[in-house]
Amino acid sequence: QVQLVESGGGLVQAGGSLRLSCKVSGRTFSRHTMGWFRQAPGREREFVARIWWNTGATDYAASLMGRFTISRDNAENTVYLQMNSLKPEDTAIYYCAVRDGVALATNPSQYNYWGQGTQVTVSS
Numbered sequence: 001q002v003q004l005v006e007s008g009g010g011l012v013q014a015g016g017s018l019r020l021s022c023k024v025s026g027r028t029f030s031r032h033t034m035g036w037f038r039q040a041p042g043r044e045r046e047f048v049a050r051i052w053w054n055t056g057a058t059d060y061a062a063s064l065m066g067r068f069t070i071s072r073d074n075a076e077n078t079v080y081l082q083m084n085s086l087k088p089e090d091t092a093i094y095y096c097a098v099r100d101g102v103a104l105a106t107n108p109s110q111y112n113y114w115g116q117g118t119q120v121t122v123s124s
Contacts, residue, residue: 002026002113004096009118012086016122020081022096022115029053029098033105034079036070038092038120045095047106051079059104086122093117 008020020036035050049060049070058070069082079096097111105111 002098004098004113004115006094006096006115006118009094009120011121011123014087014122014124016086017082017084018086018120020083020094020096020118020120021078022080023076023078024098025077029100031100031102033099033101033103033111034070034072035097035099035105035111036079036081036094037097037108038090038094039117040089040092043092045108047108048094049081050105052102054102059106061106083120086120088122088124090120091122092120094120 003026004022004024006022012018032053036048037045038048039045047061051058051070051072067085072079095115095117097114099111
């Protein structure tokens with residue numbers, strides 16, 4: 001059974017940084033895509049970033065590029081999201097997800113497995 005466990009969320013002041021982690025277990029993926037999404041209260045889940053595991057190629061939501069960085073540790077089977085210069089509008093539950101195969105994959109429906117999410121709250 002595939003499990004994704006996020007960690008690293010919390011409360012931070014505007015301008016601060018957080019690094020989220022997502023560890024994948026339960027299955028070995030050969031060519032897959034991992035993504036980060038977020039969902040604020042009353043809003044739809046939105047794409048944040050994704051990484052192709054085998055090449056490390058990344059993609060970001062245009063509005064977040066330059067502040068957020070996605071990376072992975074192959075040995076630890078973990079994907080990270082470094083978030084800098086945080087703003088109150090970044091407040092949301094952040095989810096990681098994985099899908100079989102390599103794809104642009106910016107839509108939540110394109111992912112097969114999801115974590116439980118980690119809360120990020122940015123105070124002004």
